[in-house]
Amino acid sequence: MSVEVGLELPSLELTFTRTDLVRYAGASGDFNPIHHSDHAARAIGLDGVLAHGMLTMGRALRVVTDWAGDPAKVVSYGVRFTRPVPVPDDGVGTVVTVNGRVTRVSDGVATVSIEALCDGAKVLGSATAEVRVD
Known part of the structure; x- marks a missing residue:
């Protein structure tokens, strides 16, 4: 795969x-009620349930794994959480748009900067993955 700095991922x-959220809670064991109960979320001052x-x-990394073709090519991944993702109980949910851009290529490893936006606001900051591309 030929990869250059500046390449925009799909x-x-x-x-x-x-x-x-309920499925993830079952898989992860994280049953904090702010992830499924509007009542509990509002009781601590939130507007509603958060992802x-x-x-x-984890889901944001798909922008990289879909492009790389193999999740095993990911060498490292890190983010900073900047804003929560609200999830309304409307049967529709909410959308997070994820973009990636190659910012460095060295020794067969590409560094990808990831941007995740919900309603135009960044929900992940300093999101970066390193991926083997050789």
């Missing part, structure tokens, strides 16, 4: 629904 739109940060992080 954009990805991820939908998060309440059902996704799990690790679910958002």
